[in-house]
Amino acid sequence: AMLRICSAPRCRTPRLDYLEPRTGELGPLQVQPPVTPRALGVVGGQLWVAGVDPATHRYAIAASLDDGASWATVPLPAVSTDPALVVQVLPVPELNTAWLLLGKPARRGALAVTGLWLVPAPVPQLSAAPHQVRSEHPLDSVTGAVGLKDGRLVVIDRGVLTVLSQDGVADAAESSDAGSVGYVLREPQRGPHLLVVALALRSDGVAAIATSLTGNANDWRVRPVVL
Numbered sequence: 001a002m003l004r005i006c007s008a009p010r011c012r013t014p015r016l017d018y019l020e021p022r023t024g025e026l027g028p029l030q031v032q033p034p035v036t037p038r039a040l041g042v043v044g045g046q047l048w049v050a051g052v053d054p055a056t057h058r059y060a061i062a063a064s065l066d067d068g069a070s071w072a073t074v075p076l077p078a079v080s081t082d083p084a085l086v087v088q089v090l091p092v093p094e095l096n097t098a099w100l101l102l103g104k105p106a107r108r109g110a111l112a113v114t115g116l117w118l119v120p121a122p123v124p125q126l127s128a129a130p131h132q133v134r135s136e137h138p139l140d141s142v143t144g145a146v147g148l149k150d151g152r153l154v155v156i157d158r159g160v161l162t163v164l165s166q167d168g169v170a171d172a173a174e175s176s177d178a179g180s181v182g183y184v185l186r187e188p189q190r191g192p193h194l195l196v197v198a199l200a201l202r203s204d205g206v207a208a209i210a211t212s213l214t215g216n217a218n219d220w221r222v223r224p225v226v227l
Helices: none
Strands: 002-006 015-020 025-028 036-043 046-052 059-064 072-075 086-092 097-105 111-120 142-147 153-157 160-164 170-172 184-190 196-201 207-212 221-224
Touching (some): 002 036, 036 086, 046 086, 086 142, 097 142, 111 142, 142 184
Antiparallel strands (some): 002 015, 015 025, 059 072, 086 097, 097 111, 142 153, 153 160, 196 207, 207 221
């Protein structure tokens, strides 16, 4: 199944829609999150929705650890509710946490990050509170980000790959190239096992796939795309 946010004007009130791929049937998710959704992150059976709590009119994240059957809310009163901000939610289901990125649109679809938060799910075995992460490096032109299974965050900023720890310590690549032929990485995603996968673009536009077993900034291999 697939989930997406249905926003205005198609939906009078923003909601989560559910697409059943076998039948093509599209309709509202049966149990909606308790916040007005602005961003959705889905990994495995976990759903994370960032948005405004209609009761407090402040920012919050609603998390479902059971594939949308139930929801719990994590208040984020220090996060701006400015509707002009672009929001991304990057779940780390192995740790029951998610990264929250907020920022202003930059050139060519990039994001100038103004806020970076680490948000734990409200489950009994977790006592941690949401906290703002302050990166050692400014993130002015982010073109992709993904949360790793160990809790780190891979960010591609101005074509350079940076890996952030949960306390903001940055491990930056030595250059924007992946390999000696001058590939630039884009759109990092989770892969199977401990793998991170990204699109690698050469200066002449030729595309390849970059993979990493560790996620470390300078540990990437480029493989050509064979069609």
